[in-house]
Amino acid sequence: MSSVLLSVSNLSKSYGGRLAVDGVSFQVMAGQVVGLLGPNGAGKSTTVGMIAGLLRSDGGSVTLNGEPITPGNSAAKRKLGLVPQDLALYDDLSALENLKLFGALYGLAGAQLKQRCAEVLQQVRLSDRADDKPATFSGGMKRRLNIAAALLHRPALLILDEPTVGVDPQSRNAIFDTLEALKAQGMALIYTSHYMEEVERLADHIVIIDHGKVLADESPAGLYRRLPSQAALRAELAQAPAAALLQELARQPGVTSVRADGAALDIGLQETAGAPAVLAWLAAQAGAPLHFATNRASLEDIFLTLTGRTLRD
Numbered sequence: 001m002s003s004v005l006l007s008v009s010n011l012s013k014s015y016g017g018r019l020a021v022d023g024v025s026f027q028v029m030a031g032q033v034v035g036l037l038g039p040n041g042a043g044k045s046t047t048v049g050m051i052a053g054l055l056r057s058d059g060g061s062v063t064l065n066g067e068p069i070t071p072g073n074s075a076a077k078r079k080l081g082l083v084p085q086d087l088a089l090y091d092d093l094s095a096l097e098n099l100k101l102f103g104a105l106y107g108l109a110g111a112q113l114k115q116r117c118a119e120v121l122q123q124v125r126l127s128d129r130a131d132d133k134p135a136t137f138s139g140g141m142k143r144r145l146n147i148a149a150a151l152l153h154r155p156a157l158l159i160l161d162e163p164t165v166g167v168d169p170q171s172r173n174a175i176f177d178t179l180e181a182l183k184a185q186g187m188a189l190i191y192t193s194h195y196m197e198e199v200e201r202l203a204d205h206i207v208i209i210d211h212g213k214v215l216a217d218e219s220p221a222g223l224y225r226r227l228p229s230q231a232a233l234r235a236e237l238a239q240a241p242a243a244a245l246l247q248e249l250a251r252q253p254g255v256t257s258v259r260a261d262g263a264a265l266d267i268g269l270q271e272t273a274g275a276p277a278v279l280a281w282l283a284a285q286a287g288a289p290l291h292f293a294t295n296r297a298s299l300e301d302i303f304l305t306l307t308g309r310t311l312r313d
């Protein structure tokens with residue numbers, strides 16, 4: 001049984017009378033990766049700012065290992081690491097000098113500081129660029145240096161706010177490799193994103209947030225179970241099918257919906273594995289389809305089901 005590491009309870013925050021975070025609650029278990037997913041402006045940054053003790057909440061509480069995190073409690077704040085959206089690096093200092101500065105802020109010094117700097121540079125794969133200035137880095141490399149800085153003091157929980165925004169694909173992969181390695185070492189992560197593919201790749205648990213409210217708080221598998229259709233089959237027949245055939249198709253095992261646009265059919269399926277049987281039935285009834293394609297449902301479909309909007313609206 002894993003234990004509760006972070007507990008977020010009924011957090012709220014307004015900016016000038018406008019509610020940005022509205023009663024957000026969720027938990028992070030030790031070693032768990034939680035994806036905080038929501039469109040731009042949903043309240044993700046405000047939520048993680050309060051979790052990290054940077055922003056004062058209007059109400060609610062955050063505890064890490066049972067200890068309250070507030071802007072005033074710096075001992076508790078030191079148990080977590082935050083990689084903010086806005087990069088905080090000194091362009092005039094080398095990567096290593098930047099890390100030494102951050103390390104000193106966390107109270108590290110001497111041989112221990114030197115060792116930790118070398119270790120975190122290796123973790124983010126920047127060891128060979130230690131002596132170069134961040135001004136010469138790509139956006140992704142700067143982000144990796146930021147992750148390194150947040151790891152120096154060995155936090156129990158690492159919070160990353162949209163770590164791949166403005167990052168080239170190569171660095172994006174390097175960031176993911178780093179995060180996967182941290183996860184394998186048992187570090188708990190909170191990861192905010194509006195890219196569902198990213199959240200899906202890494203998260204054990206997904207919290208969907210919109211307009212400052214939690215809409216779902218579940219494992220990816222649990223989220224998918226909320227969808228009536230796990231997959232869609234699109235098939236184009238040689239000619240438009242008769243209404244009777246469509247009705248019979250809708251009654252086939254595993255078929256959840258049928259929509260026809262002339263000879264093109266959109267068939268909802270309980271699961272992707274149901275596609276061959278449906279295709280075989282169609283071929284026997286109406287001749288082999290000219291084209292067909294299957295699509296697995298995505299977190300985007302889940303968000304659409306929950307809100308009636310797409311994530312990028």
Ligand SMILES: Nc1ncnc2c1ncn2[C@@H]1O[C@H](COP(=O)(O)OP(=O)(O)OP(=O)(O)O)[C@@H](O)[C@H]1O
Pocket residue numbers: 015016020038039040041042043044045046047162194
């Ligand atoms: N400092 C601020 N002053 C006023 N309003 C703010 C401030 N910060 C955020 N907001 C507003 O609060 C709401 C939530 O913003 P927040 O940045 O937390 O969302 P987000 O989900 O992180 O979005 P993004 O991905 O764009 O950062 C938005 O309506 C935003 O405009």
